[in-house]
Amino acid sequence: MAEGLANHFLGDRFEAYSAGTEATRVNPLAVKVLAEMGIDISGHRSKTLDEFDGESFDYVVTLCGDANDKCPLYIGGTQRSHHGFDDPSRCAGTEEEVLPEFRRVRDEIKTWLLEYFGVRK
Structure with missing residues (x-):
């Protein structure tokens, strides 16, 4: 979700890539x-x-504890930061029960991205 949000809202300043x-x-x-x-x-794939x-990247951002622990150190002036979000894919239940969690995390990621990169939208 973060890659899609970043490219949508910050695409005029950055190009985001995601990997797990x-x-x-x-x-x-x-x-x-x-959507x-x-x-x-819908055309994205897991990497x-x-x-x-x-x-080489200007920013490396990790969004969950597992990635923060396993993400390699990128050298060369890269700014690295971590902000932990809940993983909504780990929620159990029906689609109707889980969708609010995906929406909540989506909105939290969007808010954090815009604040972190100093954008008001």
């Missing part, structure tokens, strides 16, 4: 709650950090 500590899938509920905001991530080996 393991390849899974893009959760259909993440696709759904971003509610007019953001299409691991290995795909970005050797790349």
